Amino acid sequence: MITNDQLFEASSLSLPGGVNSPVRAFGSVGGSPRFIRSASGATVTDVEGTTYVDLVASWGPALLGHAHPVVVEAVQQAAARGLSFGAPTAGETELAQLVIDRVESNGIRPLERVRLVSTGTEATMTAIRLARGYTGRDLLVKFAGHYHGHSDGLLAAAGSGLATLALPGSAGVTEATASQTIVLPYNDRAAITEVFAQFGDRIAAIITEAAAANMGVLPPEPGFNAFLATTAHSHGALLILDEVLTGFRVGPAGWWGLENSTSSAQEHRYLPDLITFGKVIGGGMPLAALGGRAAVMNSLAPLGPVYQAGTLSGNPLAVAAGLATLRLADAEVYRRVDAAAAAVSNATSAAFDAAGVAHRVQRAGSLFSFVFGEQFVTAAPKTYDDVQGQETWRYPAFFHAMQDGGVALPPSVFEAWFLTAAHDEAALGTIYEALPAAAQAAALATP
Numbered sequence: 001m002i003t004n005d006q007l008f009e010a011s012s013l014s015l016p017g018g019v020n021s022p023v024r025a026f027g028s029v030g031g032s033p034r035f036i037r038s039a040s041g042a043t044v045t046d047v048e049g050t051t052y053v054d055l056v057a058s059w060g061p062a063l064l065g066h067a068h069p070v071v072v073e074a075v076q077q078a079a080a081r082g083l084s085f086g087a088p089t090a091g092e093t094e095l096a097q098l099v100i101d102r103v104e105s106n107g108i109r110p111l112e113r114v115r116l117v118s119t120g121t122e123a124t125m126t127a128i129r130l131a132r133g134y135t136g137r138d139l140l141v142k143f144a145g146h147y148h149g150h151s152d153g154l155l156a157a158a159g160s161g162l163a164t165l166a167l168p169g170s171a172g173v174t175e176a177t178a179s180q181t182i183v184l185p186y187n188d189r190a191a192i193t194e195v196f197a198q199f200g201d202r203i204a205a206i207i208t209e210a211a212a213a214n215m216g217v218l219p220p221e222p223g224f225n226a227f228l229a230t231t232a233h234s235h236g237a238l239l240i241l242d243e244v245l246t247g248f249r250v251g252p253a254g255w256w257g258l259e260n261s262t263s264s265a266q267e268h269r270y271l272p273d274l275i276t277f278g279k280v281i282g283g284g285m286p287l288a289a290l291g292g293r294a295a296v297m298n299s300l301a302p303l304g305p306v307y308q309a310g311t312l313s314g315n316p317l318a319v320a321a322g323l324a325t326l327r328l329a330d331a332e333v334y335r336r337v338d339a340a341a342a343a344v345s346n347a348t349s350a351a352f353d354a355a356g357v358a359h360r361v362q363r364a365g366s367l368f369s370f371v372f373g374e375q376f377v378t379a380a381p382k383t384y385d386d387v388q389g390q391e392t393w394r395y396p397a398f399f400h401a402m403q404d405g406g407v408a409l410p411p412s413v414f415e416a417w418f419l420t421a422a423h424d425e426a427a428l429g430t431i432y433e434a435l436p437a438a439a440q441a442a443a444l445a446t447p
């Protein structure tokens with residue numbers, strides 16, 4: 001039998017770091033990554049034949065669980081008709097219309113046009129180019145700890161793998177590009193006001209994760225996204241809401257829908273100009289999108305001067321997976337994901353309490369993660385600096401003990417945990433059984 005260790009040794013000879021995306025490499029938790037042979041429902045099985053209850057869900061897309069038979073069947077049928085045409089298909093219009101209709105709250109729909117692309121990185125990169133082209137301005141505002149993919153202008157003080165590897169940014173990004181991104185502390189209204197007072201006529205857009213989940217989960221303070229919209233709009237800038245991670249995962253209309261439908265305060269409601277999607281919209285296939293009102297979106301070529309293109313954009317297999325996934329993602333699916341997330345986060349928090357591990361559960365809808373340290377027991381973190389000050393060294397021991405107990409967690413304390421509609425009582429039972437020993441390992445860990 002080939003082992004994970006052997007495969008990692010072999011992959012490291014042909015792939016930089018043995019992986020095709022840095023967070024997969026187990027850099028901050030140590031050991032060899034699991035090489036996955038197959039996945040079904042709530043579980044993944046590695047090449048050694050060990051099956052784990054999976055709390056990564058392909059980093060979000062697997063909302064329904066892995067390899068949902070209806071989604072697989074839709075992809076198989078699409079594949080039989082041809083893999084890619086480089087020409088429009090009816091499915092692309094169906095998916096775009098489904099997205100336009102779904103993203104609705106209180107009778108308001110922020111999307112009139114949608115463009116399909118292949119990755120979240122492309123979606124945010126295009127949204128920024130579009131904002132610059134539409135406004136004729138150069139500067140972009142982003143928040144420290146937010147991750148929007150790996151395009152040059154977005155890697156400064158970014159979350160996800162850069163948080164995991166403690167990188168302030170990326171080599172290879174020119175000074176000229178970096179200087180066009182203004183990085184501000186999250187949830188800091190005074191910093192926004194100040195930067196707009198100084199550069200308001202040069203700022204094309206603010207980009208923000210709808211609810212931050214790439215420095216661990218860190219939701220915006222109530223009304224913060226609405227404040228961003230008001231500030232941007234009063235200076236002629238756009239608000240780009242990045243829902244690559246949260247879109248169609250935390251609710252049928254994403255974080256924007258959740259926030260706007262549950263917020264009782266009228267002043268907390270807002271309209272983003274552009275929204276980016278990825279992950280769930282492609283149901284596990286490479287598909288992402290950006291959308292907004294027609295006046296802005298029609299600046300894209302072929303109608304307007306902002307160029308964007310893609311040989312595989314709107315790929316028919318990816319569109320089939322996305323359509324099947326979104327059509328199945330009804331209220332009952334979200335109820336089950338929410339219930340599973342509440343059960344797992346509460347049980348994990350209780351296990352940490354029992355083991356004496358000071359922590360706080362961080363939640364944004366069904367997304368959650370944990371921050372470790374006495375300071376968080378009484379006060380929630382608000383910024384990237386806050387979460388970087390946590391006891392990160394507790395996580396590797398916890399992670400490996402959970403893995404020994406048959407549970408696959410995200411291999412970084414700075415990533416969200418993902419539940420699916422397939423996490424049934426048996427899957428939750430495996431997690432509950434693994435928790436006491438893992439929490440004990442976290443308690444005994446040392447810096």
Ligand SMILES: Cc1ncc(COP(=O)(O)O)c(C=O)c1O
Pocket residue numbers: 119120121122124147148149150209214242243244245246278279288
């Ligand atoms: C909020 C957010 N935006 C953008 C991206 C980039 O998406 P992708 O990895 O598909 O390029 C991600 C995740 O990777 C993300 O979580």
Ligand SMILES: N[C@H](C=O)CCC(=O)O
Pocket residue numbers: 021022023024059147160161214245415
């Ligand atoms: N945090 C990232 C996406 O949300 C993890 C996925 C990756 O970069 O491979």
